[in-house]
Amino acid sequence: MRTLPDVAALAPAYDVAVVGAGPAGMAAAIAAAAHGLSVLVADEAPAPGGQIYRAVTTTRVRRRSLLGADYWRGAPLAAAFAAAPVDTLPEASVWHLDDACVLGVSAQGASRLVTARHVILATGALERPFPVRGWTEPGVMTVGAAQILLKSSGLVATGRVVLAGTGPLLWLLASQYLASGAPPALILDTTPRANWRLAAPHLPAFLCSPYALKGLRLMARVRRRVPVISDVTGLGIDRDGAAQLVTYRHGDGRSGAAAADIVLLHQGVVPNVNLAGAAGCALEWNDTQACWQPQTDAWGMTSVAHIALAGDGAGILGAEAAAVRGKLAGLAAACALGAITPQTRDRLAARPRAALRRCGRGRAFLDALYRPAGSMRVAPPDAIACRCEEVTGADIRAAVRDLHVTGPNQMKAFLRCGMGPCQGRMCALTVAETIAEARGVSPAEVGTMRLRSPVKPLTLGELASLPRSEADTKAVLRG
Amino acid sequence: MFRRLPEADGPAVSFTLNGRPATGVDGDSVAAALLAMGERVCRTTAVSGAARGPFCLMGVCFECLVTIDRIGNRQACLVRLRAGMQVETGKGKREAGP
Amino acid sequence: MTPAGFDVAVIGGGLVGTAIGYGLVRRGLRVAILDEDDTAYRASRGNFALVWVQSKGLGMPRYAGWTQHSADIWASFAADLHARTGIDVAYSRPGGFTLALSEAELERRRAMLARLHAQPGMIPYPYEFVDRTRLEQVFPGLGPEVVGASYCPLDGHVNSLRLFRALHTGFAALGGCYLPGHKVETISGHSPGFSLATAGGPITADRIVLAAGIGNAQLGPMVGINAPVRPQRGQVIVTEKAAPFLTHPIVTLRQTDEGGIMIGDSLEEVGADTHTGLGVLATMAERAVRMFPALGRLNVVRTWAALRVMTPDGFPIYDQSVAAPGAFLCTCHSGVTLAAVHADELAAMIAGNGLPDTLAPFSGRRFDVPAAA
Numbered sequence: 008m009r010t011l012p013d014v015a016a017l018a019p020a021y022d023v024a025v026v027g028a029g030p031a032g033m034a035a036a037i038a039a040a041a042h043g044l045s046v047l048v049a050d051e052a053p054a055p056g057g058q059i060y061r062a063v064t065t066t067r068v069r070r071r072s073l074l075g076a077d078y079w080r081g082a083p084l085a086a087a088f089a090a091a092p093v094d095t096l097p098e099a100s101v102w103h104l105d106d107a108c109v110l111g112v113s114a115q116g117a118s119r120l121v122t123a124r125h126v127i128l129a130t131g132a133l134e135r136p137f138p139v140r141g142w143t144e145p146g147v148m149t150v151g152a153a154q155i156l157l158k159s160s161g162l163v164a165t166g167r168v169v170l171a172g173t174g175p176l177l178w179l180l181a182s183q184y185l186a187s188g189a190p191p192a193l194i195l196d197t198t199p200r201a202n203w204r205l206a207a208p209h210l211p212a213f214l215c216s217p218y219a220l221k222g223l224r225l226m227a228r229v230r231r232r233v234p235v236i237s238d239v240t241g242l243g244i245d246r247d248g249a250a251q252l253v254t255y256r257h258g259d260g261r262s263g264a265a266a267a268d269i270v271l272l273h274q275g276v277v278p279n280v281n282l283a284g285a286a287g288c289a290l291e292w293n294d295t296q297a298c299w300q301p302q303t304d305a306w307g308m309t310s311v312a313h314i315a316l317a318g319d320g321a322g323i324l325g326a327e328a329a330a331v332r333g334k335l336a337g338l339a340a341a342c343a344l345g346a347i348t349p350q351t352r353d354r355l356a357a358r359p360r361a362a363l364r365r366c367g368r369g370r371a372f373l374d375a376l377y378r379p380a381g382s383m384r385v386a387p388p389d390a391i392a393c394r395c396e397e398v399t400g401a402d403i404r405a406a407v408r409d410l411h412v413t414g415p416n417q418m419k420a421f422l423r424c425g426m427g428p429c430q431g432r433m434c435a436l437t438v439a440e441t442i443a444e445a446r447g448v449s450p451a452e453v454g455t456m457r458l459r460s461p462v463k464p465l466t467l468g469e470l471a472s473l474p475r476s477e478a479d480t481k482a483v484l485r486g
Numbered sequence: 487m488f489r490r491l492p493e494a495d496g497p498a499v500s501f502t503l504n505g506r507p508a509t510g511v512d513g514d515s516v517a518a519a520l521l522a523m524g525e526r527v528c529r530t531t532a533v534s535g536a537a538r539g540p541f542c543l544m545g546v547c548f549e550c551l552v553t554i555d556r557i558g559n560r561q562a563c564l565v566r567l568r569a570g571m572q573v574e575t576g577k578g579k580r581e582a583g584p
Numbered sequence: 585m586t587p588a589g590f591d592v593a594v595i596g597g598g599l600v601g602t603a604i605g606y607g608l609v610r611r612g613l614r615v616a617i618l619d620e621d622d623t624a625y626r627a628s629r630g631n632f633a634l635v636w637v638q639s640k641g642l643g644m645p646r647y648a649g650w651t652q653h654s655a656d657i658w659a660s661f662a663a664d665l666h667a668r669t670g671i672d673v674a675y676s677r678p679g680g681f682t683l684a685l686s687e688a689e690l691e692r693r694r695a696m697l698a699r700l701h702a703q704p705g706m707i708p709y710p711y712e713f714v715d716r717t718r719l720e721q722v723f724p725g726l727g728p729e730v731v732g733a734s735y736c737p738l739d740g741h742v743n744s745l746r747l748f749r750a751l752h753t754g755f756a757a758l759g760g761c762y763l764p765g766h767k768v769e770t771i772s773g774h775s776p777g778f779s780l781a782t783a784g785g786p787i788t789a790d791r792i793v794l795a796a797g798i799g800n801a802q803l804g805p806m807v808g809i810n811a812p813v814r815p816q817r818g819q820v821i822v823t824e825k826a827a828p829f830l831t832h833p834i835v836t837l838r839q840t841d842e843g844g845i846m847i848g849d850s851l852e853e854v855g856a857d858t859h860t861g862l863g864v865l866a867t868m869a870e871r872a873v874r875m876f877p878a879l880g881r882l883n884v885v886r887t888w889a890a891l892r893v894m895t896p897d898g899f900p901i902y903d904q905s906v907a908a909p910g911a912f913l914c915t916c917h918s919g920v921t922l923a924a925v926h927a928d929e930l931a932a933m934i935a936g937n938g939l940p941d942t943l944a945p946f947s948g949r950r951f952d953v954p955a956a957a
Contacts, residue, residue, distance in 0.1 A: 051564055062513075067496060068493060070493065100545075103862065133542070143538060143541075145527045146526045146539060148540065148542075152542050152543035152544070159513065159514075159518065160494060160514050162490055162494070163488065163489060166487065187491060268487060279546070395548065397531065409756055410749070410762070411756075413621060416626075419629075420629040420745050420748055421745070421752070423745065427885065428551075429547055430885075430886070432547070454623065459860060460887065463545075464559075464883035465883065465884055466882060466884065467880050467884055468873055468881060470865055472870075475864070475866045475867050479861065479867050480867050482851055482867070483851075483871065484867075532843060559883055579827045579843045580824065582827060582881075582882055
């Protein structure tokens with residue numbers, strides 16, 4: 008791996024450009040480079056790892072029991088990546104991609120366009136929005152955020168720490184906090200009670216999976232030390248001096264409240280689709296995981312030629328699967344660019360495909376058990392749905408009721424939800440699901456916001472520095 | 487609000503926050519350094535003036551926008567803390583004028 | 585309200601259709617607006633939000649007068665919308681500038697405005713040229729290449745997305761029936777009145793108004809009106825919200841009441857393609873930074889492309905069918921500037937005795953004979 012200092016050091020063109028240096032991106036880059044292709048990997052972080060293996064090459068938190076064996080599984084992959092003949096551009100954002108495989112890349116305050124023959128998007132996942140009243144208050148963060156602070160800076164939250172939500176990551180962080188000597192004060196578990204029944208048919212397969220034993224042990228360990236309130240069906244956060252008051256409602260109608268210095272929210276992760284969507288890749292609604300994902304084939308190829316998706320950005324399967332999907336995408340790139348024959352590709356893909364099947368075991372159980380309640384995926388009237396433009400659930404419902412808005416694009420025009428700097432990452436799902444609920448139809452019918460570059464901000468000065476043709480100039484300079 | 491595990495301590499990095507001397511640890515993002523100092527508010531919004539703090543720490547929520555070395559609205563969670571940085575919390579709409 | 589017989593069915597739920605629809609319900613008519621679905625081409629979601637006079641009408645003085653009139657009644661239109669909907673569309677009329685980045689640009693501008701005002705039948709309006717020294721007093725932070733500008737006190741701007749919402753809100757509040765998912769497929773005579781086959785089912789109305797933007801090219805001939813409109817792409821850049829610093833709109837650059845800086849005004853003939861193009865955006869960005877260097881530090885948060893609805897001569901079409909009386913067609917690329925006159929006079933004409941002779945210059949019949957090359 009050759010680490011580039013800035014965009015000036017980029018080659019004008021690469022065989023393969025990989026966006027994201029998490030497990031999928033690293034594995035894709037290794038696989039493509041192994042067949043002689045020139046590879047660029049651009050990533051926002053200072054060091055490879057993505058979110059799941061964040062800072063795996065740099066963290067000072069080296070007690071293996073603390074971050075856990077699954078985290079350290081990223082170390083050999085990062086080491087292989089470091090040894091691979093690829094260019095990496097850290098602390099960079101890829102703000103543009105189009106169907107000609109032109110990437111707009113920005114780092115250290117400068118932007119440049121790079122052309123690739125083939126692009127692999129390994130943009131990973133982000134935490135599903137959790138639009139409850141008060142989720143914008145300072146001191147309310149995501150579970151993932153707390154974990155990133157732990158991995159990259161060795162920081163743990165202190166005082167009364169309340170975790171609220173559902174999903175494996177919530178339990179993992181609780182256990183990591185226990186191991187750090189900072190047990191959370193309370194866990195408010197929003198896993199819908201009905202999910203256990205829906206997940207039950209998938210239980211036998213789950214029990215054969217690698218997740219089962221360690222997951223159950225981990226939950227048991229947490230439950231021994233941390234009070235857990237289950238079947239939480241409603242949640243709200245109010246500022247109370249320098250702290251927060253978390254109020255909650257049970258499935259049986261009872262309610263309660265807990266004071267908190269830090270509230271950490273989580274209800275699963277969803278694909279980060281903004282760059283794929285802006286490149287024109289067709290998105291589809293995954294009702295099992297209640298999220299949009301790019302349409303992909305068995306090699307990760309999207310609806311746009313030479314643009315592939317690898318890892319959780321193509322649908323949530325987890326870190327181990329992400330690395331395997333990265334390898335498959337790398338092989339597919341090598342084949343698409345003529346570096347290997349389809350026969351070689353298929354032969355080399357046999358073992359990864361078997362591994363992928365193994366990783367998939369138990370997924371159906373997890374998807375069913377941790378599918379967040381519909382009521383937690385829509386914005387209640389008193390909660391902000393779009394954090395950037397401060398649009399509430401009430402605003403969205405009123406626009407559906409009074410103005411007969413059917414989808415998020417008209418909603419965006421009317422209320423500005425999705426127009427802020429986060430480009431809908433924090434609200435697109437909420438807006439679509441809230442409209443769907445108000446209309447009584449599925450999110451698939453409602454559709455999603457149109458995505459365009461720049462998917463990350465760049466300065467006007469950077470945009471002004473980009474190349475243009477005579478026709479481009481003529482389109483602006485008129486008589 | 488956040489404390490650093492003893493093993494995670496490292497070389498100190500000096501910077502300023504709103505003109506006052508401040509210290510983080512090498513390897514911190516600006517957002518992590520602010521949280522470690524107990525600063526949970528990093529800006530007020532451009533729409534209503536509400537206080538916001540870091541939320542996702544992974545570059546997707548755009549809540550941790552601060553001014554770094556006189557450049558406004560930078561994502562504190564994506565910028566590595568460096569010695570001598572001048573960090574200012576954001577106040578509503580950033581200045582555009584000369 | 586169930587879709588049944590309406591006094592008027594307006595085809596198209598953009599700014600043009602809703603301004604007319606709003607004007608019609610304000611006159612007590614039972615009106616339906618038939619719209620496409622959420623992903624329709626929608627110039628109204630992509631426009632630049634100027635209420636602009638200074639350069640309009642070269643080649644058709646009547647258009648200059650029509651535009652000027654709309655701008656003149658815009659303040660009362662905005663006040664009426666505010667009173668009825670509670671939505672402030674942030675209309676202001678501080679006068680607008682067109683900045684020149686070279687003497688050659690300034691000269692071209694001078695010649696164009698001189699030709700515009702020399703036209704027979706032109707109703708004159710005030711404008712002047714402002715030199716750099718005076719410009720510096722208006723615009724702190726002006727870039728060194730700016731040599732001068734034309735200025736017209738009649739120009740203003742508005743929050744066009746809020747205008748769009750206010751028109752829909754006012755229309756709904758006055759009992760109008762907005763029907764999304766009702767793309768019109770065919771129009772047939774229904775004596776008296778019209779039958780519309782739509783994606784959402786049949787609709788009948790005594791009168792119809794075709795305000796379907798680019799769709800008017802197909803719909804117009806169904807009622808015998810020629811509307812040879814084509815899409816013309818325009819791209820827009822918007823920055824993050826900034827503290828107020830631009831006190832006047834510039835034809836290619838304005839600060840919204842919410843703080844974002846909008847940069848626009850490209851023209852491309854690329855058909856119905858709403859992709860953005862980096863080269864054009866870069867050119868726009870570069871000109872903006874040359875006008876105001878400090879803008880270079882702002883973050884771009886969004887860019888988009890939208891389709892202007894363009895006629896061969898660039899002027900609107902207002903027409904009524906001879907073959908199918910009661911069918912009207914309205915199309916233009918200045919749906920913001922003209923919203924006031926659409927909601928007022930035009931709606932009154934449609935509700936009343938039809939289009940008067942004064943609007944004859946806007947008839948689509950002007951395109952029946954091929955223009956000389």
